[in-house]
Amino acid sequence: MSSISIQIRYLLTVAISCLLFTVGTSTAEDAGNLYNTNFDINAGLKYFERQCSRCHGFDAKGNDETGAPDLTGRLSRASSDVGVFNIIRTGVPGTAMLPVAADLPDSQVWQLVAYIGSLSTDPANIDLPGSVVAGSRLFRNRGDCNSCHMIDGEGGRLGPDLSRVGERRNPEELLTDILDPHQEVAPRWWTMRVTDNEGVTREGLRMNEDSFSLRIMDAESNLWSYQKRQLASIERVEESTMPSYTQTLSDSDVDDLVAYLFSLRKEN
Amino acid sequence: MNRFIALLAPLCLGLGLTLPVLAQEDEFQTVITPAFSPVTWERLINAEDEPENWMMYSGTLDSQRYSRLDQIDKSNVAELEMKWSYQIPVIDRAETVPTVVDGIMFITEAPSNLTAVDARTGRVYWRYDHELPDDLRICCGRNNRGVAILGETLFMSTLDAHLVAIDARTGNVLWDTEVADYEAGYSKTAAPLIVKDKVVTGIAGGEFGIRGFIDAYDPATGELEWRTYAIPGPGEPGNDSWSGDSWKTGGAATWITGSYDPDLNLIYWGTGNPGPDWNGDVRLGDNLYSDSALALDGDTGEIAWHFQFTPHDVHDYDSIQVPILADIEYQGSTRKVMMWANRNAFFYTIDRATGEFLEGDAYASQTWAQGLDPTGRPIRVPGMAPTYEGILVSPPIVGATNWYSPGYSQQTGLFYVTSFDGEQEFFKRDEDYEEGERFTGGGGRYNQPMDAFHSSIRAINPATAQIEWEFPIMPRSSAGITTTAGGIVFTGSADGYFFALDAATGEELWHISLGARVHAAPMTYAVDGKQFVTIASGNVVYTFGLKDD
Incomplete structure (x- = not known):
């Protein structure tokens, strides 16, 4: 196993501020989060489990059925603590996201903001042992990762686009993705093998499947769409097509790759 | 028409x-x-005899969702084409089952609005916007499932726990009654049910420590006629099935529409989970009448009998399913039965006159019970209650089915249900009750992608409780079912299809991609001698018919 040890540090210097947070339905406009100690994060977790998990999930990874978004990565509606605070306080009109109770103190809303913030991994708070530069080189050369994965428009189509993978996967998850790619495979990357009524068999990545039809992309990037009733057989392989790199990469290689992948964000 | x-x-x-x-x-x-004739109680009792109309949430008082219309049948259903669509102006999830009376269609919309349209064209007569407070307490989305009608008045539930009476010709409000205090966690989403000269309605809020009830209101004035609590009070039978004062915050919401048998004069209504949902430590006992079917006297609301599907539930297996009533051949004689595919993954056939359990078996994957005993009570698998660390149990919180309507065909004698074979990790947490706050005591987490689970439409023989056929769909669906004398089962799926199956065999007859999740039940009606079938998908209500000659 890799020697990576990930230390997540919350370098939370509490700025002394003359801002006063009052109980009520205030909207935060220009303030950082003063309620961000581990105690606050834990209080936020408790509130989240009770009030928010029904839609966002106990793991805050969202729920396609309710339409509640994943809160563990980059947030689509807010890019700062203040933005998150305002959404919690005012809700999102026209959606099931209702405002919290009007009499909930701002301090508790901030604790919730702190908990949500703790779910996404701020790269500034993480020391990684690997080298981003070495990882980038490995990705394109010896590792041959770019034959399947695209970054910023360059690379293959047989795996997920990794241009912003650092926003949605933390270093531990990236490590698992490299060493044990079958552990967590999104259905988009399952493989389908289908044979039509004329006996023609095709295999490809599962672009989409529904009750009556399916669409795949084969190894040559051809897109195929079928009605299920046209098919004599449908086989689904719920595994990743990516090999494990346990044997082919050294621990330090893996460290470098993780550092590089984790650095891939919009701003970079 | x-x-x-x-x-x-x-x-x-x-x-x-x-x-x-x-x-x-x-x-x-x-x-x-708008020129419909007033909807009398006689018309509602005999709703089956005027299949051109769909005059209540489940079509008829027995809730079979079986229509005698047969113009669209197995031979021509593949020729269906879209006749019109109605775009609901408020973007949200449409769970509505429209009501049609004499060519006028009434469509409820999220969050608590109502529109009347021409049933042939989908063009609007009037629209009612219900003003809502901005601090609603709702557990699971802003939606409304339909109206009831009596005379020329429509009755609708609203998210702020009101019951509103609306003039069917104009959309004017006739009265607006507060059923319960929304700030304490009460809300309303289900269509009421007309029983004789009363408007019978339930309440939602089972995740907020409410005390569930079923109410009857005077349709002319909105005055409360009777209230039957789904949790007995002190001194009443069953109150001792709750430890301490837990009955006060025990949930047992009644958030879907029930059924009625005019001959027996009994109202049948399901009740929801006990609260807190996933931590039963604070409410020891069977927790009557949570997760039960209640049979109530049609005049007084008095409880005639009850059948509890899941005593001391700790998995949120609400018995919020629409009870389907039918007279079936059972072991050599005709029995008046109630059929029920429960969220807990078991199907039940129950004598609806007495509450006697007749047949039952699992119809979907489940790991929490070894089976049912001769009285229908589940035999639990030990150690399947939620833990602080989490424990994997099937079915998951959403259940093997849920609120979406099942159907029954008088032609095939089969019961049809949208089912889900899934599992989830259940957690429990310690929580104190606070009025108006969530009171659930835990939650759940999927450990696999939704596409890894199996969903299907299943046809069950109520005389044996065995599955006759199944039709696979994906992913988990919240679509209800309607059957017709054309030999068809109409339903939809979460991946945005509306489709027709052969009611006898489950063979696919027709499907169309509507592009957005079907989260409602279809209904069928006729105007000017032409049959239509209507379904809500995403934010749109679509109506289909055969090609014009």
Whole structure:
């Protein structure tokens, strides 16, 4: 196993501020989060489990059925603590996201903001042992990762686009993705093998499947769409097509790759 | 429409016009004025005899969702084409089952609005916007599932726990009654049920420590006629099935529409989970009448009998399913039964006169019970209650089915249900009750992608509780089911299809991609002798019919 040890540090210097947070339905406009100690994060977790998990999930990874978004990565509606605070306080009109109770103190809303913030991994708070530069080189050369994965428009189509993978996967998850790619495979990357009524068999990545039809992309990037009733057989392989790199990469290689992948964000 | 033409004809003749001329000149001529006949109780009892109308949430009082219309049948259903669509202006999830009376369709919309349209064209007569407070306490989305109608008045539940009476001709509010305090966690989403001269309605809020009840209101005034609590109070039978004061915050919401048998004069209504949902430590005992079917006297609301599907539930297996009533052949005689595919993954056939359990078996994957004992009580698998660390149990919180309507066909004698074979990790947490706050005591987490689970439409023989056929769909669906004398099962799926199956075999007859999740049940009706079938998908209500000659 890799020697990576990930230390997540919350370098939370509490700025002394003359801002006063009052109980009520205030909207935060220009303030950082003063309620961000581990105690606050834990209080936020408790509130989240009770009030928010029904839609966002106990793991805050969202729920396609309710339409509640994943809160563990980059947030689509807010890019700062203040933005998150305002959404919690005012809700999102026209959606099931209702405002919290009007009499909930701002301090508790901030604790919730702190908990949500703790779910996404701020790269500034993480020391990684690997080298981003070495990882980038490995990705394109010896590792041959770019034959399947695209970054910023360059690379293959047989795996997920990794241009912003650092926003949605933390270093531990990236490590698992490299060493044990079958552990967590999104259905988009399952493989389908289908044979039509004329006996023609095709295999490809599962672009989409529904009750009556399916669409795949084969190894040559051809897109195929079928009605299920046209098919004599449908086989689904719920595994990743990516090999494990346990044997082919050294621990330090893996460290470098993780550092590089984790650095891939919009701003970079 | 025939009724209306009969009314209109003398007027037209008096003006020197003829109906065919009018029809040529203006296709909307018959809908200038809403002209439906008042919906009497007699019409509601005999709703099956006027299949051109769909006059209540489940079509008929027995909730079979079986229509005698047979113009669309197995031989021509593949020729269905879209006739019109109605875009609901508020973007949200449409769970509505429209009501149709004499060519007028009433569509409820999220969050608590109501629109009347011409059932032939989908064009609007009027729209009612219910004003809501901005601090609602709702557990699971802003939606409304339908109306009830009596006379010329529509009755609708609202998210702020009101019952509103609306003039069917204009959309004007006749009265607006607060059923319960929304700030304490009460809300309302289900269509009421007319029983004789009363509007019977339930309540939602089972995740907020409410005390569930079923109410009956005077349709003319909105005055409360009776209230039956789904949790007995001190001194009443069953109160001792709750430890301490837990009965006060025990949930047992009644958030879906029930059914009624005029001969037995019994109302049948399901009840929801006990609260807190996933931590039963604070409410020891069977927790009556949570997760139960209640049979209530049609005049007084008094409980005639109860059947508890899941005593001391700790998995949120609400018995919020629409009870389907039918008379079936069972072991050599005709029995008046109630059929129920429960969220807990078991199907039940129950004598609806007495509450006696007749048949039952699992119809979907489940790991929490070894089976049912001879009285229908589940035999639990030890150690399947939620833990602080989490424990994997099937079915998951959403259940093997849920609130979406099942169906029954008088042609096949089969019961149809949208089912889900899934599993989830259940957690428990310690929580104190606070009024208006969530009171659930835990939650759940999927450990696999939704596409890894199996969903299907299943046909069950109520005499044996065994599955006759199944049709796979994906992913988990919240679509209800409607059957017709054309030999068809109509339903939808979460991946945005509306489709028709052969009711006898489950063979696919027709499907169309509507592009957005079907989260409602279809219904069918006829105007001017032409049958239509309607379904909500995403934010749109679609109506289909056969090609015009």
